[in-house]
Amino acid sequence: MPEPIIPEERDALAAELALGLLEGEERALAMRLRLSDPDFAATVDAWGKRFEPLCAGFEEQPSPALWPAIEHRLGGPGERDSHRALRRWRIGAIASGALAASLAAVLVLRPAPAPVEIVRAPDRTVIAQLGSGDAPGLLAASYDPAGGVLRIRAVRLPDSKLAPELWVIPADGVPRSLGLVAADGVTRVVVDAPHRALLSDGATLAITFEPHDGAPHKAPSSAPIAAGKISTI
Amino acid sequence: MVDTPASANRERLVANLARVAKGDQAALRAVYDTTAAKLFGVCLRISGDREAAEDILQKVYLKVWDRAGRFDAERASPITWLCAIARNTAIDWRRANGSTAHLPESAAAIVEDDSPLAPEVIDAATQRARIFDCLDALDERPRHAIRAAFFDGLTYSQLAEAMAVPLGTLKSWVRRGLIQLKGCLDDA
Incomplete structure (x- = not known):
């Protein structure tokens, strides 16, 4: 996979990593990019924040035990x-x-x-x-x-x-x-x-x-x- | 956006996680009290089974206990971090219990569910509405795929298999969907 250069592609790659869509070599590349490129890391985090409300949408009380x-x-x-x-x-x-x-x-x-x-x-x-x-x-x-x-x-x-x-x-x-x-x-x-x-x-x-x-x-x-x-x- | 209550909650959660990292059980209790309902909701969504979700939730807080030292407040919001643990633990359970075959249907049902909002933070409710509205605005197939990725933890290849489409086609749907989603969230 070539290094993503178009901003939109980088952004999509960050989202894919945040969502856990990638696997194998693609995932390894994206993880390396995240470690080496603070901007990319910030983009991944921003995607995590965008998806965060999905986590909060379904509150339900577990058993008191x-x-x-x-x-x-x-x-x-x-x-x-x-x-x-x-x-x-x-x-x-x-x-x-x-x-x-x-x-x-x-x-x-x-x-x-x-x-x-x-x-x-x-x-x-x-x-x-x-x-x-x-x-x-x-x-x-x-x-x-x-x-x-x-x-x-x-x-x-x-x-x-x-x-x-x-x-x-x-x-x-x-x-x-x-x-x-x-x-x-x-x-x-x-x-x-x-x-x-x-x-x-x-x-x-x-x-x-x-x-x-x-x-x-x-x-x-x-x-x-x-x-x-x-x-x- | 006035987010004082939300940021105060966040600070408290960050402080409690720091105490958990030092082995403070009372702090874990405080983290549990403020987040259990949210994380239980995530576990329940992904496992689809109340009993399993309670087992998973126990594991989640045991992981929080073990890993609180690794939480970096500079990098991530505590809720995002906790949700990631809940989501990953639930997805692991789901994979171990081999119930991936019908997952896309369960994901499809998610948006139709209009569970009541937590009263505490109006800001969160606004955000929730926004991401749900933006997901709704996507075409059916990318919407379906993105939801299944989030709630069922499916990777590209698993999604392609579940939705019976070529991998390349699926990737282009999802990427288009993600770009559209971002545009919608940023515009709102």
Whole structure:
């Protein structure tokens, strides 16, 4: 591409760079020009300012739970995924203000993660830790795709008359029940075929307390007490 | 143009970003309070999904936290800088989630949306009206392409593919459109 010399072409090039239209060598040339030529750099900035109102045209309030979530994540690395799962949950499944408030408290109070419980398992096994050190619930899950069997161990769960129900939340954010699990010890969950594909890297496992009757339920009725992201090992 | 409130807001934002660069969490909160609605709007526009937009917005402010030291008030307006982070983060999400196929339609819907204006700065509202009017004055194809570039982060080659036209044709539409847009904005 020849060096643009006509002012209108330089101006268009600046706009193209500001808009992100260029790629490859064209972009590299424009970036170099921006670095070497203050006038051109100013033209690019001027285009950025022209487009700026497009940014401001669609203001919309995010959920009030968002700042606590950000603040939590500033507090230290780790537990981002289960944290995100919690928040997603709140937005997707919880309408009640009281529940929202209690979950917001969980978000704020959730401490730095405890040492991860290592679940030794053969290749391609899927594992997840649900909950963390001082969270109300802590569970460890492993899944063997060959047999479609998920083993989940309740390390710690709060006392409840309700039963812990296990959910998988894939990328679409919709929780699917994998059934009730035992409140202590290991539960062996045979995952039915339609749900097996959902147990992949990045999906979230979560536990809520639900009534015994009617399980597996279509949707959770309360906030999760533990959640964690699946990773394939 | 009387822009005292706008420039006071800007100064405050610049000062807060400088404090964020030094690790001041309260300053980030202040930046969040004044800009979250705006940046959330950008994330929502680009992702088209409220839940995804909230995830993206979290990432945006974590990036602001990490990068505030790189903000140069001499070179860019803080809002432009923040919007660029929001836009890029949302575009990354969009690319990672492989939903580019229907993007031009989403971009086409943007101008029809008459979302309410923020009451705070009349000046911004005037500017908004102006750029939207000027975009509206363009021919359909360059208008479509420029919007898709801004809101969906499409490059020339991606736009050419999405709009099923030769790259050279698309470039000449867009360049003409950009020159016309500038003329309109400068005249107004």
